[in-house]
Amino acid sequence: MKYILFGVSCVGKTTLGKLIAETLGYEFSDMDERIREIYGRSIDFQNQFPFVYERDKRKAGIMSSLLDSVSDNCILSYMPCWYARPLNGILNRRDTVCIRLVDSPDNIFDRLIYTDDNDQLLPDDGYKEKHASRIIRDIKGDCKAMNKAMINIPLIFDINGRSAEEAAADLAGIIKAINKRESATVPASSRCEPGWSRLVEKLS
Secondary structure, three states: OOEEEEEEOOOHHHHHHHHHHHHHHHHEEEEEHHHHHHHHHHHHHHHHHOOOOHHHHHHHHHHHHHHHHOOOOOOEEEOOOOOHHHHHHHHOOOOOOEEEEEEEHHHHHHHHOOOOOOOOOOOOOOOOOOOOOHHHHHHHHHHHHHHHHHOOOEEEEEEOOHHHHHHHHHHHHHHHHHHHOOOOOOOOOOOOOOOOHHHHHHHH
């Protein structure tokens, strides 16, 4: 089974994905890296597809190609998305489980990093702390918008401010339960919409 991690920027998709893949002995594929392989830089991708809906459709196409090329045991991270429709083809795949990662805006702020136009990490010069209120407000807006875009993703995992190692261990346990096609008890640190039981049934 292939698992795609969704969520806003800096929620922990890549970090958790790598840890889970290492725990389970899975392959890991990062969509950001694939975008850079195709377009060179993230900003080049944005410039080539200036409209958000157009970019979201292209992201979905790239992910579909990735899903066709990776092994059956793979964790993938998805770039932030703003529209639900382009995800339909991915959500309907029977070889794929989609998981939405969430956390509080304050916790996401703590993980926030910035990169330059060449995708190189920028040093912390105090900008983030100086503009904390506005940045957290923007994160709240992103969470609200992306929750609408990802409304059809049935499984939600709440990181709840825990360390990457703790969250990855819990989520790896859920993935093991899905793989065994058994009913799973979701840890108290995570929450799932009613689609959880239907998701397990789908895989039976």
